[in-house]
Amino acid sequence: MNHELNCNQVVTLLTFYIENKLDEKLSHCVREHLNKCKDCQEKYLKLKRILENFSEIRSKINEEEISDLKQYETPQYVTFKENLSAYVDNELSDNENIKIKKIAISNPLARKDLEEVYAFKQLLHSSFNKTKSNLKQDYAKKTLERMYSKSTQTKINPFYKLVGLFFCLIAFMILGIINILHF
Ligand SMILES: [Zn+2]
Structure with missing residues (x-):
């Protein structure tokens, strides 16, 4: 250039x-x-x-x-970090839950971690919901497509019926003419 x-x-x-x-x-x-x-x-x-x-x-x-x-990187915080994912997933005993909650309340570093994990979980959740609603939309689309193809089928059906009826009439007319010619 x-x-x-x-x-x-x-x-x-x-x-x-x-x-x-x-x-x-x-x-x-x-x-x-x-x-x-x-x-x-x-x-x-x-x-x-x-x-x-x-x-x-x-x-x-x-x-x-x-x-x-x-200054908040205390031994308490280390325990908090070790138990964080178990806490969020509700896998701790009541006593452990209370301990973790106390650390989270008193320690801003722990609070920040907790917020991040929850935000991450929410993100996962919302993206999961998104795929779920996409699936729903897909399903709705397929159902609509099926309904549409059915309705076009029913649109074609009366036409075939008419054609069939028309041929029957012609056949009867021909039979009638043959009958008349015979006598
Ligand atoms: Zn210039």
Whole structure:
């Protein structure tokens, strides 16, 4: 690809260019244009600064969250993690259930895990329901198709009856004519 990009094309590609998501040829074309065009270069620098600030803020938030949550990685939390799936599946004894619930209430890390597991379960459930309703739709479609083919059959049937009746009439008429000719 050797053709030159225009300003509009370059501007739409800028984010991808900054995030290194363009293939070599395309990013070469953008670079060539930026070297020649001051307008686009300004936009490029501005956008680059915004994106850098944004990713800096994002990584800082993550770091703070992680350092905040680190203090909750207690032995209690380890027991919680070990029993989490059994708890969600309702496979624990009453006493164990209460223990896990207590940890989940007092420990935000445990709460977060629990929420994630439930969200995941919900996702599974909803996708299961989706396939179920798809199946239902399929079934309804097939039933409709069957009904439709039946109704076309019943539409054809009276026609055959009429044709049969018509041939019977002609046969009787011919028989009658033969009878008349005989006498
Ligand atoms: Zn330009």
